[in-house]
Amino acid sequence: MHQLGALGEVAVASHLGLEDHLFLEREAIRGVSDLPGDIEVKTRSRHGNDLIVQRNERKDKNLVLVTIENNKILIHGWCVAGEVMQDRFWADPARGRPAFFVPKGMLKPIESMVNVESLEE
Numbered sequence: 678m679h680q681l682g683a684l685g686e687v688a689v690a691s692h693l694g695l696e697d698h699l700f701l702e703r704e705a706i707r708g709v710s711d712l713p714g715d716i717e718v719k720t721r722s723r724h725g726n727d728l729i730v731q732r733n734e735r736k737d738k739n740l741v742l743v744t745i746e747n748n749k750i751l752i753h754g755w756c757v758a759g760e761v762m763q764d765r766f767w768a769d770p771a772r773g774r775p776a777f778f779v780p781k782g783m784l785k786p787i788e789s790m791v792n793v794e795s796l797e798e
Contacts, residue, residue, distance in 0.1 A: 685720030685743035686711050688750045692787060714790075715739050716755075724751055728784065730766075730777040734758045742784060754784025 683700075690696050695712050711718045715735075719728055720743045728742040736759030744751050761779045769775035 681722060681745055682718070682720045684745055684750065685741075686718045688743055688752055689716065689718045689741050689787075692752055693790065710738065716741060716790075718743055720745060722746060724749070727781065728753075728756070728761070728779040730758055730761060730779060732762070732776065734762070736762065739790070741787065741790075742779075742781065752787045753781045754786055755790055756784050 686699060687696075690699050690712055693712070693716075695716075698713050710716055715737065716739045717734075718741050719730075721727075721729075722745060724744045724746050726744060728740060730740060734740075736757075738758045739755055740758055740761075741755040742753040744753065756779065761783060762777050766777040766779050766783075767775065768778045770778070
């Protein structure tokens with residue numbers, strides 16, 4: 678799963694021109710974003726999967742959904758966590774691990790994540 682997540686981070690960083698900001702932390706630190714601009718990359722192993730947002734996610738964090746299946750990487754889009762933490766998305770399909778499951782159609786196009794240069798400041 679760590680390799681899958683790393684691939685997702687590389688895909689988003691490459692797309693946004695943030696490659697120099699990859700893997701600066703040697704160990705995972707809770708609360709630290711994957712990329713500048715408070716970007717957290719959420720990578721799933723099936724293209725049909727929705728974005729998972731945990732109840733305790735920071736509401737101002739920018740989340741990007743990436744899926745990787747059959748050696749194909751798709752960047753589906755992004756959202757601000759607090760905007761999608763809605764009762765209608767709350768579910769517990771795995772029984773015992775409830776979260777917000779946000780359909781890909783609710784995400785903003787990755788191209789709308791503008792001013793990437795300002796994210797680096």
